[in-house]
Amino acid sequence: MVKHVLIVDDDMLLCKSVAFNLQQLGFMTTIAMSAEEGIGMAQASTFDIVLLDIGLPGMDGMQALQLFKKHGQIPVIFVTARRRELDEIIGLELGADDYITKPFDIDVLVAHIKAVLRRSSFQIENTQLIRVGNLVIDPVSHTVQIATRFVELSPKEFELLVLLAREATHVLGIDTIVHSIWGDNWVGESQTVYVHVRWLREKIEKDPANPRRLLTVKGIGYKLMPIGE
Numbered sequence: 001m002v003k004h005v006l007i008v009d010d011d012m013l014l015c016k017s018v019a020f021n022l023q024q025l026g027f028m029t030t031i032a033m034s035a036e037e038g039i040g041m042a043q044a045s046t047f048d049i050v051l052l053d054i055g056l057p058g059m060d061g062m063q064a065l066q067l068f069k070k071h072g073q074i075p076v077i078f079v080t081a082r083r084r085e086l087d088e089i090i091g092l093e094l095g096a097d098d099y100i101t102k103p104f105d106i107d108v109l110v111a112h113i114k115a116v117l118r119r120s121s122f123q124i125e126n127t128q129l130i131r132v133g134n135l136v137i138d139p140v141s142h143t144v145q146i147a148t149r150f151v152e153l154s155p156k157e158f159e160l161l162v163l164l165a166r167e168a169t170h171v172l173g174i175d176t177i178v179h180s181i182w183g184d185n186w187v188g189e190s191q192t193v194y195v196h197v198r199w200l201r202e203k204i205e206k207d208p209a210n211p212r213r214l215l216t217v218k219g220i221g222y223k224l225m226p227i228g229e
Contacts, residue, residue, distance in 0.1 A: 003117060004028040004046065008038035008064070009053040009079065014102075018051070021106040027113075035064035042068055049113060049120075052096075054080040069095050075120045077112055079104075095155040098183050115183045132168045133226030135204065135213070137161065146204060147228075156181065157200050160193075164214065164224035173221040197222060 005027050007015050012033065019029040030047070032038035035056050042050070050068055054061035061078060068076055078099040097116045100109055130137040136145045142158055144151040153161065159181050164172060174190050182192070197216075201208040215223050 002026060002028050003048040003113075004030070005113065006030050006032060006038060006041060006047040006050045008032045008035060008050060008056070008061075010034065010057055011053075018106070018109070022110070022113075025110060035059040035061065035067075039064060039067050042074065047074055049117060050074055050076045051079050051109075051113075052076050054078055065096055075116045077116055112183065119180075119183070130162065130165045132165045132224055133213070134228050135165070135226075137165055144204075151203050153200070153203060156196055157203070160196050160200060161204070161224075164222060168224050168226060171217045171220050171223045177221065 005022055007018055007029060009015050009018075009031075010033050012031075015031045015033075019031055022029050030041060030045070032041055035052075036059055038050065038052070041047075052061045052064060052068070056064070061080070065076055065078075068074055075097045076095070078096045079102065080099060081102045097119070098112050100112050128139070130139065134147045137143075138145075139162060144153055144158070144161065160177065163177065163180050174193055177193050178190065197214065198208075201211050201214050205211045205213055213225055213227050215225060217223060
């Protein structure tokens with residue numbers, strides 16, 4: 001099935017170049033020159049993925065991301081000239097599925113697109129409730145419940161918890177976590193995983209400083225254990 005890519009960027013030369021190259025590789029493409037225009041298109045048509053520039057005139061990419069996500073949880077890749085890692089991490093925490101920095105090689109962009117589409121397809125297919133002890137995850141409604149308490153997680157915290165829950169009691173290495181959640185082409189620091197684990201423990205552990213549910217296996221990675229409260 002041909003995948004339809006929405007390119008949202010105010011650089012027309014870049015848009016045309018990306019669109020042409022993607023079309024040569026079998027993708028359908030549509031161009032929007034502003035976030036507002038792109039959101040309107042997403043409301044009227046169906047897209048498989050959005051390439052979204054952060055530094056747009058008017059509504060910027062950060063603001064637009066939330067509106068795109070309201071329309072069928074469409075996968076979004078940030079395309080940005082901003083190289084500060086903070087911007088990239090903040091963008092991913094808001095719910096973007098990946099990012100790529102300008103200038104980029106079209107082969108690298110396509111690899112990002114394919115990786116995000118694979119993860120998105122996997123997430124859609126895996127809709128069964130996940131139970132680990134008294135922790136229950138609903139991948140469809142994106143809810144997490146521990147006993148009678150509901151827990152609010154950011155998109156990446158949720159992905160991390162689902163990944164660990166699907167392999168409950170098994171140790172997942174840092175590289176496995178990075179590749180599964182941030183993609184094969186992630187160039188950030190492994191510190192990102194440590195930070196997300198810390199945030200997740202704040203929400204699912206009674207005593208985050210002495211975790212019983214989300215455990216560190218020194219020198220290897222992390223595992224999720226089935227416990228009661």
